[in-house]
Amino acid sequence: MVQLAHWLAQLGLWTLVAMVLLGAVPLVAAVCQFLLIGLHRLRHHYRDTSAFEPRVAILVPAWNEAAVLEASIDRLVGLEYSPDRLRVYVVDDASTDATPEVVQAKARQYPGMVVHLRRDKGGQGKAHTLNHGLRTILADDWMQALLIMDADVIYEPDSLRKMTRHLADERVGAVTAYIKEGSRPGNYLQRFVAYEYITAQAAARRAQNVLGALACLAGGAQLHSRANLEAIGGQIDTSSLAEDTFTTFNTQLAGNRVVFEGNATVWAEEPDGIVGLWKQRLRWARGNVQVTLRFRHLWFHPNRDHKLGSISFGIFWFSLFLLPVFMIASSAALLTLYFVDFPLSWLVFRQLWIINAISYLFITCFALAIDPATARRAWLEAVLFPGLVSVAIIAYTCAPVGFEAAVWWWGEHTGLVWGSVTTRVAMLIAYSWLSLCMPIAWLGKKAEELGRGWLSPLFIYLGGYGPLLCAVTFTSYIRELRGAEMTWDKTIKTGKVAISA
Amino acid sequence: MNSQVDSARARHRAEVRQALAEEGRLLVWELLSVAAVIGFIVIRQLWLV
Numbered sequence: 001m002v003q004l005a006h007w008l009a010q011l012g013l014w015t016l017v018a019m020v021l022l023g024a025v026p027l028v029a030a031v032c033q034f035l036l037i038g039l040h041r042l043r044h045h046y047r048d049t050s051a052f053e054p055r056v057a058i059l060v061p062a063w064n065e066a067a068v069l070e071a072s073i074d075r076l077v078g079l080e081y082s083p084d085r086l087r088v089y090v091v092d093d094a095s096t097d098a099t100p101e102v103v104q105a106k107a108r109q110y111p112g113m114v115v116h117l118r119r120d121k122g123g124q125g126k127a128h129t130l131n132h133g134l135r136t137i138l139a140d141d142w143m144q145a146l147l148i149m150d151a152d153v154i155y156e157p158d159s160l161r162k163m164t165r166h167l168a169d170e171r172v173g174a175v176t177a178y179i180k181e182g183s184r185p186g187n188y189l190q191r192f193v194a195y196e197y198i199t200a201q202a203a204a205r206r207a208q209n210v211l212g213a214l215a216c217l218a219g220g221a222q223l224h225s226r227a228n229l230e231a232i233g234g235q236i237d238t239s240s241l242a243e244d245t246f247t248t249f250n251t252q253l254a255g256n257r258v259v260f261e262g263n264a265t266v267w268a269e270e271p272d273g274i275v276g277l278w279k280q281r282l283r284w285a286r287g288n289v290q291v292t293l294r295f296r297h298l299w300f301h302p303n304r305d306h307k308l309g310s311i312s313f314g315i316f317w318f319s320l321f322l323l324p325v326f327m328i329a330s331s332a333a334l335l336t337l338y339f340v341d342f343p344l345s346w347l348v349f350r351q352l353w354i355i356n357a358i359s360y361l362f363i364t365c366f367a368l369a370i371d372p373a374t375a376r377r378a379w380l381e382a383v384l385f386p387g388l389v390s391v392a393i394i395a396y397t398c399a400p401v402g403f404e405a406a407v408w409w410w411g412e413h414t415g416l417v418w419g420s421v422t423t424r425v426a427m428l429i430a431y432s433w434l435s436l437c438m439p440i441a442w443l444g445k446k447a448e449e450l451g452r453g454w455l456s457p458l459f460i461y462l463g464g465y466g467p468l469l470c471a472v473t474f475t476s477y478i479r480e481l482r483g484a485e486m487t488w489d490k491t492i493k494t495g496k497v498a499i500s501a
Numbered sequence: 502m503n504s505q506v507d508s509a510r511a512r513h514r515a516e517v518r519q520a521l522a523e524e525g526r527l528l529v530w531e532l533l534s535v536a537a538v539i540g541f542i543v544i545r546q547l548w549l550v
Contacts (some may be wrong), residue, residue: 018548041524051506051513158516206527215506330516362538369530398545 002411013341014194020348023330023434027359029319030199034314034366036207040236044167044212045259050444052168054144055085056160057225059136061129063093063122065151066102073106076423077113080157081164087142089115090151091133094122108344126219127236127243138234143226150220154182154267162264163223173228173256174248176214177221178202181375182267187276188457192465193376195385198371199363203421204245204316207261213307214258215317217251219244240294242287249295274445274456278472285476286484290319323439324474331435349431352399360386360394387437387464393430441468 002348058076062069069090076088088110090103103116119132130148137143145167147160155177163175178201181194201218222244231254237246251258265493271277292299299317319326330352337345364382368375375382384391396403411418429436440463447455460468 035535037529041521044521044524045515046520049513051507051509162520165516198503226531263516263523306536358538358542361541362534365537366534369534370527398541442514497550 003185003373003442013337013344016337017344017348019329019333020337020352021330021355022326022333022353024355024359025326026323027356027363028111029315030363031359032318033204033207033325034363036167036210037203037366037370040206045169045172045209045257046170048169049165051167052165053085053161054164054167054225055084055142056081056087056145056147056164056374057132057143058086058088058147058149059133059137060088060151061089061093061133062090062095062099062103062151063125063129064095064097066095066098068152069102070097070106070138071313072154073103073110073114075154077110077384078157079155081160083113087115089112089114089117089137090118091119091129093119093129095131125238125243126242126284127443128239129495130243131238131501134229134235138226138229146229147224148219148222148224149266150268151220152269153179153220155265156265157223157267159221159264160223163221163261165224166259166261167225167255170225170227171257172259173254174217174261175223175229176205176217177223177260177264178205179218179268180264180371181270182270183269185376187272189274189460190270190379191381192385192460193277194366194374195349195378195382196465196469198367198374202262202370203367208313209260209317210309211291211310211312212257213252213310213313214260215246215250215313216245217258218266220268220453222247223429224251225256228254231256234478235244238289240290242291243282245291246286246294249291249298249308250383252308255296255305261460273453274448274460274468278445281469281472282479285473286479288321288473289476289480294316300312321473323470324477327434327438327470332436334430334431338428345431350397353393356390356399357394381465384461385464386466387441387442388462389429389433390464390467393433395491406433436472437463437467438474439463441465442471444468 012237032477057249060069060072060076065072073088073090077083077086079086087316088106090099090106090223092103100116100118102113102404105112107116117133117136128186134146137146145164147163157175163177166172166175179197181190181197183190186194205214222248228251232247233248236243237250240246248258269278295308298309300311300314302311303309334345334352337348364385368379368382386394408418410416416422440459444458444459444463445468447453447459
């Protein structure tokens with residue numbers, strides 16, 4: 001009986017240790033994904049491309065986009081692409097601003113190249129708007145490829161050509177590009193987004209090219225072959241908030257390949273405030289919950305026809321999707337260990353953060369090298385992506401002796417008594433930080449809502465931009481569990497994208 | 502017409518070479534980043550702990 005109790009206690013302890021180490025799973029998965037990037041030099045799609053210029057219809061959904069449409073259309077018409085093989089269809093989703101006038105003026109300026117389509121009843125979301133345009137475009141056989149974009153994004157002149165070359169291979173159904181944050185001068189939040197897009201797009205999607213399964217065609221840059229559009233039913237899914245991810249999955253389930261073209265650059269304006277960013281990301285995160293549930297039969301079920309069911313793709317998907325669960329489980333287990341077996345808790349805490357430190361160092365160094373231009377602009381946000389406190393814990397884990405000496409020196413000069421109580425409080429905060437960072441980052445949004453926006457950067461730099469996204473994912477679980485209404489909160493665009501090209 | 506096609510093909514080949522060079526650059530940086538991490542682990546074990 002005593003032996004059984006001892007055995008159960010040991011089992012409990014090791015379960016707690018395993019739960020703590022769950023906190024390292026997302027970063028380790030990210031490291032594995034980053035390690036695949038180098039293989040993209042060997043396993044790429046370029047050898048199956050050719051100088052291919054299909055007739056491209058560009059579909060631009062627009063709801064009150066007068067501020068950005070004029071420049072967008074001018075850029076599209078000026079793309080390095082044969083003008084007689086390009087048409088721009090703007091679907092005006094019952095706009096109440098000057099959108100119709102702007103598009104009609106452009107249609108007169110570029111006869112035969114710009115088409116104005118109007119929906120009298122709007123506000124149902126992007127997918128409905130796209131479907132309105134799709135019905136018209138598919139009705140005749142002029143279109144050979146369709147580019148779905150957002151009204152505010154700006155394509156580099158050579159980007160469309162770099163995308164269409166992949167469609168020369170008939171196995172490819174869709175191609176996406178590298179969307180970069182383009183607001184100038186931009187604020188701290190937009191610089192965080194700029195760095196995030198290196199990791200989430202330039203890096204992660206290259207890795208997914210290597211795996212042969214892409215998680216998402218960027219909503220602002222999806223090029224589809226006509227055959228692919230017809231294979232997925234000729235319309236975009238309207239039942240979720242993640243129409244682009246549904247299209248991506250459906251394309252691959254139809255047996256067509258999806259390719260990320262990292263050298264085709266598209267610039268987008270991202271929200272300059274946390275409330276706007278929160279709404280946008282909550283929509284994406286709820287969409288991901290819907291995708292996860294809708295395609296539940298796919299996960300971890302390898303299939304000959306597509307790679308969406310591969311083990312590696314499933315691990316990468318769920319390491320992000322379950323990020324808040326991993327963080328909360330890890331902190332809870334650490335705090336439990338603190339009270340049950342303190343020496344073991346300290347050992348596991350340090351091992352966890354050493355893994356995190358190594359992963360953070362590798363990912364940050366490599367991500368900054370992937371896109372040097374963005375790195376020059378957003379290096380501070382890259383370093384502080386996990387938040388100042390997490391970086392401090394990493395610094396402590398890496399160099400405990402030096403860190404402790406610095407803390408003592410700081411304590412002596414500021415009069416802060418670093419006694420046993422202070423140490424214990426600091427330790428408890430550090431143990432729970434993987435969870436605590438989320439509400440701290442969330443306070444940045446709350447501060448903005450309460451009209452104290454000047455406090456928001458403090459909370460975001462302290463808690464971290466990564467944890468802010470984690471808090472969004474956590475909120476998306478709750479919203480979906482409650483069955484909250486699916487509202488399409490449009491991101492406000494002001495036309496501040498500026499590129500040198 | 503033929504010259505246009507030739508020019509498009511030449512431009513395509515040049516752009517693919519450029520893309521492959523970029524992927525090669527990333528491979529080098531990946532190896533350098535791995536080296537940096539290994540260097541960091543060695544330094545930590547030798548001098549920082």
